[in-house]
Amino acid sequence: MRLQEWTIQEQDLLIQFMTTNSWPYHDISEPGRELLEKSIEEGGYASDDVKTFWIENNENEKVGIVKVYDLQEDVPLFDLRIADRFRGYGYGSRALKKLTQYVFELPEQKIRIExxxxxxxxxxxxxxxxxxxxxxxxxxxxWFLPKENTYYDAVTYGMTREDYLAGTTTPVRWEDQQRHEKSIPRFDESIATERLLMRAPELHDSMDVWGAVARSMPSLRRFTAWAQEELTIETTEEHVRQCVADFIARKNLYFYLFLKETGEFIGSVGLCSIDWGIRKFDLDYWLDTKFEGQGFMTEAVKALTDFAFEQLQAERVEYHCDEKHSKGRAVAKRSGFELEGILRKNALSANGQDLRNTCLYARII
Structure with missing residues (x-):
């Protein structure tokens, strides 16, 4: 099944489709030709703000139409119609999946669709x-139906960009009045240092991330749990997609690191396990081994920590690492973090084979 964009040359075909099928759940259940012609003339089916698509099955039959509108806004809406004889075959849900893909892959990066x-x-x-x-x-x-002079209840369904990218479905928190968390402040999604550009992840970063991780895998596996799994392009794409979704949701804020001079990807530094209520953040970072020994990670950690205090109103930033992770500990010390304690035998090693001590470093405002 596919979506095929409608063109003005197909006006008569569209009018025939709309007038020969029944639409019992729409405001106008039997639209006339004159009304449709007027709507088409006024851009109701094709304009900068509206696009209409035929829903075609594998036999090239036109089984329905879907019109998406408010395309100039951050939140487009749509109208979906399946022809009488094709209802009950699952075309509606499949068309919606195609439509959400179209909307969320637009360059404007729509926030949601409803x-x-x-x-x-x-x-x-x-x-x-x-x-x-x-x-x-x-x-x-x-929902008022003029023909019956009756009001019906209406329901609204939506999908967020975050859910689309993560492939998840997040239910509404109906108990929101019981929550007393501080509001999340607005902040920049990129940070510039003397030698680095740090920015939010993007889907096209997957190949750069895959190359850097593959090159650094022997080093990463010593102290990084996620590096224990098999590395493929597909799993890397999934990981990057999750990072993008988490950033949008303000769940975890990972920044990808690029050299200003060459544009090369060199690693990642992020704020995770975020508690927006008390403004506490955990620090996480890794560096492509090709770029070790040049102070890049210290530069990035200092910048991100300053960003946390200045823009995110952080009260505390923590860094946890294996006691034997000398490079990670050195970066924390050089970045102004203080060792607050060593937690004895409190965590498994990255490969899960033995108990290790964990160092707890922190900076407070």
Missing amino acids: GHTRHDNAAMRKAFERAGFVKEAHLRQA
């Missing part, structure tokens, strides 16, 4: 759920 339907439209609601959308609202008596 759709609305009547609460009694069971087929559409099932399509939303199968496509990974989350029910976000139930609006009582919000």
Whole structure:
């Protein structure tokens, strides 16, 4: 199945599709030709703000249409219609998956996509759920049907960019009034130092990350749990995708490091295990072994820690590492972190084979 963009040359075909099928859950269940022609003329199906796609099956049959609008906004909306004789075959959910891919791969990086339907439209609601959308609202008596002079309840479903990138479905926190966390401040998504550009991860970084990790694997495996797993391009892409999603969600803030002079990727430094309530962050970092011994990681850690205190209003930044991780400990010391304690036999080694002592370093405001 695929989405094929509608063109003005297909006006008659679109009008035929709209007037020969029934739309019982739409405001206008039987749109007339004159109304459709006027809507097309005014850009209701194709403009800078609207795009319409045919939904075509593998036999090249036009089984439906989907119109996405408000494309100039951060949150596009859509209208999905499946022809009478093709309903019940799962085309709706598959079309929604194709549509979300189209929307979230636009260069403008849309924040979310959402759709609305009547609460009694069971087929559409099932399509939303199968496509990974989350029910976000139930609006009582919000859908007026002029033909019946009746109000129906309406429901809203949405998908966030974060969920799309991570391949997850995050339910709404309905108990939000019980939460008393501090608000998350706005902050820059890139940091410049004397020799480095530090920025948020992007999906196209996967090959650079894969090359650096592959080259550094013998060193990383000594003290890094995630380096114990088999490294492939696919697992690296999945890891980068998760980093992108976590950054958007403000769950973990990893910054990728690039040399200003050459643009080469050299490693990563991040703030993770974030507690926004008390403004506490854990530090995590690794460096391509090709670039060790030149002070790059110390430069990055100092910059990120200053960023945490200045822009994220951090109260405390911690760094935990194996007692035998001499390079990691040296970076922490050079970056102004103080050793607050050594926790004896409190964690497994990276390969999970024996107990190790953990050093706890910290900086406070």
